[in-house]
Amino acid sequence: MNRRGLLAGGAGVLLPVPVSLGTPLRTGLEKLADDGWAAVRGERIGVVSNPTGVDRDYRHLVDRMHADKVTIGGVFGPEHGFRGSAQAGAAEGTSTDARTGVTVYDAYLATAAKWEQMFTAAGVRVIVFDIQDVGARFYTYIYTLYDSMAAAARLGLRYVVLDRPNPAGGSAYGPMMTGGFTSGVGRLEIVQQHGMTVGELARFYNGEFLGGKVELEVIGCQGWHGRMFGRDLDLPWVLPSPNMPTPDTALVYPGTGMFEGVAALSEGRGTTRPFELIGGPGFDYRWCDRVAALDLPGVRFREAYFTPTFNKFADQLCAGIEVKIVDPRRYDPIRTAVAMLVEARKEKAFGWRADNGTRYFIDLLTGSSRLRTMIDARASAREVVEAWSGELAAFDRRRRPYLLYSRPGS
Known part of the structure; x- marks a missing residue:
């Protein structure tokens, strides 16, 4: 000291x-x-x-x-x-x-x-x-x-x-x-x-x-x-910002923030539960049913309907999912959101958001084109997540000398 x-x-x-x-x-x-x-x-x-x-x-x-x-x-x-x-x-x-x-x-x-x-x-x-x-x-x-x-x-x-x-x-x-x-x-x-x-x-x-x-x-x-x-x-x-109303918003955001890169789905801006409510005008109960059937750890999904007051699909009825965290220690926000994206990609209404017409915003959010191209090629959520396991492990080792607080398993 x-x-x-x-x-x-x-x-x-x-x-x-x-x-x-x-x-x-x-x-x-x-x-x-x-x-x-x-x-x-x-x-x-x-x-x-x-x-x-x-x-x-x-x-x-x-x-x-x-x-x-x-x-x-x-x-x-x-x-x-x-x-x-x-x-x-x-x-x-x-x-x-x-x-x-x-x-x-x-x-x-x-x-x-x-x-x-x-x-x-x-x-x-x-x-x-x-x-x-x-x-x-x-x-x-x-x-x-x-x-x-x-x-x-x-x-x-x-x-x-x-x-x-x-x-x-x-x-x-x-x-x-x-x-x-x-x-x-x-x-x-x-x-x-x-x-x-x-x-x-x-x-x-x-x-x-x-x-x-x-x-x-x-x-x-x-x-x-x-x-x-x-x-x-x-x-x-x-x-911390107008669309981060609760600590649970912060828990889901690293995952469901990716829906900012999807043109066909609102990420819940313009509602009282941004990033916990995800949906769009071209969706219905079937998307939620498929995601819920995956039985992902630490989270449950509620069929949801909402009308954003601003941002994407303002004043339009959207159908989709409310993400409900039940055990934050088992919940993986990014794996969960990838599974939601994989199932959403099966809908005809789905479409990625272009960034200035030359590249996709999802690529900027995820750091490469890999997630988008794998999902477009019909890869499973498990395959998408496994694709970054090596770089994640390397980063985890790289950050250790700078950590100030104990971590799970340490």
Whole structure:
């Protein structure tokens, strides 16, 4: 441990957080605040956060720092904005925060070079990151983390991550991102469900992609381990984005998020259960019956009918499936979604979503054309999943030196 008794980061020696089932759960924010902000006090701070950066009394990191006279040079808001007023694919713009008077910079889609410009304009010396991630490669906050870390490395700024539990647990699943398929929904070589907290991801980024050049410090969670899920946690759940309403949404999202790549099916945006409700106008009860007959572990399926208020098939009746998790420790979100895709592909109404008319969005989400072409060739769900078993095992080994918390079987 360093002189402040906090967890050191980077690609160095692993300093695991001691955890047990009886240990009270505390986030990095709560530990830093309880320590009187010792890790950052006396510095001019840049805060990368959104509405999820709260303690268990729903007090935001920025508001608490401001009240405690910690010097904040600027706040940097990702997709959906710092206070969370923007929908998917949007931001709040650069403005002055009404509550604190601090400048809030629009960091959505910012490159590392843009981050450098914003950090320089704000005159900050230490960056503090506190955002609740949900564990999927196509959730954009992990690239906010990466780009801001890269900028901090170039400017010689210290980077402090206030860690939070991964609501989808600590296991990795799914295919690897491959060259030629990177995009805003998948930019780095990680698997589809990375199974890491943002603190562990920061260590992984620093060691694997940034050459250990970031002066990184992770203030770890107390009391979390990799077999705990969002529904297990005595912590506030603040929507990380408008279509992530519950911890169960985070559990299904690494799998059913793939339905964003299907033109014929709504992924439930515009309903109260996005990513748990999947359906389309050209479907009926038979799709749900076939999926339910597979008896997949940890999950049940309900025949569902819904009418989205926006996004795909707005104001149209959709028929399909509601995904109901019954045992998160047996549930594999990506294997489940692949089985749903395989059965949906048998319907005449099925069709993949094109991305700008030149490539398929499902390929960007899954990291290659393999899943799409195998399903089109009538491969079984088992064959599709087995196709990435080797790369998943290699990734799992690669991430181990950067993990801070115990995992299933460890």
